[in-house]
Amino acid sequence: GAVVSQHPSWVICKSGTSVKIECRSLDFQATTMFWYRQFPKQSLMLMATSNEGSKATYEQGVEKDKFLINHASLTLSTLTVTSAHPEDSSFYICSAQGEVSPLHFGNGTRLTVT
Amino acid sequence: GNSVTQMEGPVTLSEEAFLTINCTYTATGYPSLFWYVQYPGEGLQLLLKATKADDKGSNKGFEATYRKETTSFHLEKGSVQVSDSAVYFCALGGANTGNQFYFGTGTSLTVIP
Numbered sequence: 001g002a003v004v005s006q007h008p009s010w011v012i013c014k015s016g017t018s019v020k021i022e023c024r025s026l027d028f029q030a031t032t033m034f035w036y037r038q039f040p041k042q043s044l045m046l047m048a049t050s051n052e053g054s055k056a057t058y059e060q061g062v063e064k065d066k067f068l069i070n071h072a073s074l075t076l077s078t079l080t081v082t083s084a085h086p087e088d089s090s091f092y093i094c095s096a097q098g099e100v101s102p103l104h105f106g107n108g109t110r111l112t113v114t
Numbered sequence: 115g116n117s118v119t120q121m122e123g124p125v126t127l128s129e130e131a132f133l134t135i136n137c138t139y140t141a142t143g144y145p146s147l148f149w150y151v152q153y154p155g156e157g158l159q160l161l162l163k164a165t166k167a168d169d170k171g172s173n174k175g176f177e178a179t180y181r182k183e184t185t186s187f188h189l190e191k192g193s194v195q196v197s198d199s200a201v202y203f204c205a206l207g208g209a210n211t212g213n214q215f216y217f218g219t220g221t222s223l224t225v226i227p
Contacts, residue, residue, distance in 0.1 A: 006157070032213060043203060043217040044158075093157055097213045105150075107157035 003027055004096045006106030013084055013113055021079045021109045023094035029074035030096035035067075038091040038108075047092075050077050084113045116141045116211060120204045120218025127194055127225050135189040135221045137178075137204035146208030147171075147180050147187040152201045152220070161189075165208065194225045 005024045013019050023033055032051050036044040048064075050056040050071035058064045066088075068080040077096070081088055093108040121136040139147065146165045150158040162171030167182035176191045187204060201222045207215035 034214065041220075041222075043219040044215075046214060049212075049214065095215070103207070103213055103215075105158040105160075110155075 004030075004094065004104040004106045006094055006109055008109055009107060010110040011112070013111070015085055015113055016083055018080055018082045019084055019111060021081075021092055021094075021111075023077045023079070023096065023106050025075045025096045025098065025104075028096075028098040030077070030098055031074065032097045033071055033077040034095045034097075035069060035077075035079050036093045036095070038093060044093060047079075081111065084111070086113045089113045116145065116206060116216045118204050118206055118216050118218040120221055122219070122221065124222040124224060127223070129196055129225055129227050130193045131225075133189070133191040133194045133198075133223070135202055135204075135223070137187045137189065137218060139185050139187065139204075139206050139216075141185075141206055141211075143210045145206040145210045147178070148205045148207065148215075149176065149178055149187070149189050150203040150205060150217075152203065154200070158203065161202070194223070196225045196227055199223055199225050 007022045035047045037047050038044045047062045048056045048058045048069050050069050052071050052074050056069035071077040089112050091110050095105045097103045117140050119138050148163045149161040151161045162173040164171040164180035170179045178187050178189045201220045203220045204218040205215050
C-alpha cells in the first residue's frame, strides 16, 4: 500500500486565497521531505527540501514567502500556497525519506486557481 | 552538475511492439538511476532502479541497464501492452545526491490495440 499520503488529491480555489497541502509518511519517520512542482507536459522541478524541525531549503527561483513549507513532525510536512494566483495552478508532489527507508512519492495534488 | 536528458515523445506503439525510451545523464559522483511511471491523474511510481554501473533494473517486463561508459539508462520492453500507456520519467538521485532527484522531461507512451 501507499507509504506516503498526500492530501488533498485535487483542489480548486479562488485567486487570492491560500491552500495547504499535506504530505504524511504512514509507516516510517520521514527525516527529509521534498516538494516538487510539475507543469503540464513537463518534468518535476524540485521546489524545496525540508528536514524535520528546521527551515526548508528552497531552490533558486522559488519564493519562500509564497510557498510556505513546514515540517513540524517526523510524519508530516505541509506546503501552503499563499495568495494563490492562476499561474500557481500546477501538480504538486511530495516525497519522503527516512533514515533507513527508501524514498517514496505521494500521489500528488492538482491545484487549480480560478 | 547533475542532469538527465530523455527522448522526447509522444511515443505511440501498437500492442506487442518493442519499446525503447532513451535516457542519458550527467552526474558528479556515482548516483543511482531510476525509471518512474506516472499514470493519468496519479503520482509517480517507481518502476525500476539501478544503483551502480552495469546493474540491470527490471520490473513488469521493463529493463534498463546502468551504462557508465555511455552514461545511459535506456528503458526497454519487449512487448508493450495497452496498460503500459503512461508517462515515463528517467531520474538520477539517491544517497550520493542527498536524495535530491533530477528528472528528465518525461516521455508519454500510448499503446494502441
